[in-house]
Amino acid sequence: MSDFSSLGLSDWLIDQCKQMGISKPTAVQENCVPPILQGRDCMGCAKTGSGKTAAFVLPVLQKLSEDPFGIFCLVLTPTRFVITCQTCTKFLKFGQKLNIELLATLAASFVVFFAESWVRTVEELDQRYILTPEKVKDAYLVHLIQKFQDEHEDWSIIIFTNTCKNCQILTMMLREFNFPTISLHSMMKQKQRFANLAKFKSSVFKILIATDVAARGLDIPTVQVVINHNTPGLPKIYIHRVGRTARAGRHGVSITLVTQYDIHLVHSIEEQIQTKLKEYPAEESEVLKILTQVNVTRRECEIKLESTDFDEKKEINKRKQMILEGKDPDLEQKRKEELEKIRNQKKKFKNKIHEAIQRKTDTGGFSEEKNFNF
DSSP states (O other): OOOGGGGTOOHHHHHHHHHTTOOSOOHHHHHHHHHHHTTOOEEEEEETTSOHHHHHHHHHHHHHHHSOOSOOOOOOOSSSSHHHHHHHHHHHHHTGGGTOOSOOSOOTTSOEEEEEEOSOOOTTEEEEEEEOOGGGHHHHHHHHHHHHHHHOTTOEEEEEOSOHHHHHHHHHHHHHTTOOEEEEOTTSOHHHHHHHHHHHHTTSSSEEEEOGGGSSSOOOTTEEEEEESSOOSSHHHHHHHHTTSSOTTOOEEEEEEEOTTOHHHHHHHHHHHTOOOEEOOOOHHHHHHHHHHHHHHHHHHHHHHHTTTHHHHHHHHHHHHHHHTTOOHHHHHHHHHHHHHHHHHHHHHHHHHHHHHHHHHHTTOOOTTOOOOO
16 A cells, blocks of 8 residues: 555645654555546445545545635535535545645536445445344334443444434433433434534534434444444445444444344345444343333333424425425325325225125135136
């Protein structure tokens, strides 16, 4: 592996890298920085946590320093929040000596495209699972967090779950157990998301509960543990989630809570990442001791949330999204109701056929030679 000076970067950028604890380029940086500096089109694809952002930020800042005038580049990201925030942070950190105003990706004269590879996870990641009944899952979650807090007080943990509502309930529940918890999901206003993310990155809160809005592009080097409260339905979602830890050569742990309904999902994940998940040695007896308390606390939090306008806000957000997509919310609702009506009619028809067949079978009215038309 070469060093940054051999890639053609200026001394001031190399110094910035050293100040940030980066002494040697990663493979994607080694292969992409030189052609970008030469103004050539470039496509980079690498594992999560491998330094893709710096691979284009560094050469862009160098070219900008040579002619610091006007709007220099445009960065396009697949989501409007987390990846954008992460990219902006990288530009500010690496380019603080330039006094740049924020904006980002690539010059009009050439194109640079970077994609996150989700074929496999990184070798530094210890990937584990816990097989648990659905009704015991929350108790395992509380037990795991307590264990990590007791053994590693300074560790940061990200917990991924599948819905905004579940994210909110888990946050409320863990706060009842006095865990320093904060949430991140799409039902929150943009300003609140940025504020919560900043609090987690600065270790004001050590636990972040998030939906998949945070599964891509979130680069917080100090995250030691990722817990999947639900088993992701797609392998690529799993890879994006667990990729929030074990970044840039650091070690990390991921634990997926697997219920009896998720076994096939785990097999798909293992096939994709070409790695077998190992069972995490959880203390079942300790989990059972807190099971009732956890379930009661969760139910209390669900009741509290139901007394708010959370579901109403969700519907409002859905309508806003439809309008942004050029759809008529009222028309879409009518279509949805019509489709539901058709599905119910088909279901009734199938039930009638089944009942008719059952009656014939019970009375011995069927014969192999007979044909029936329905």
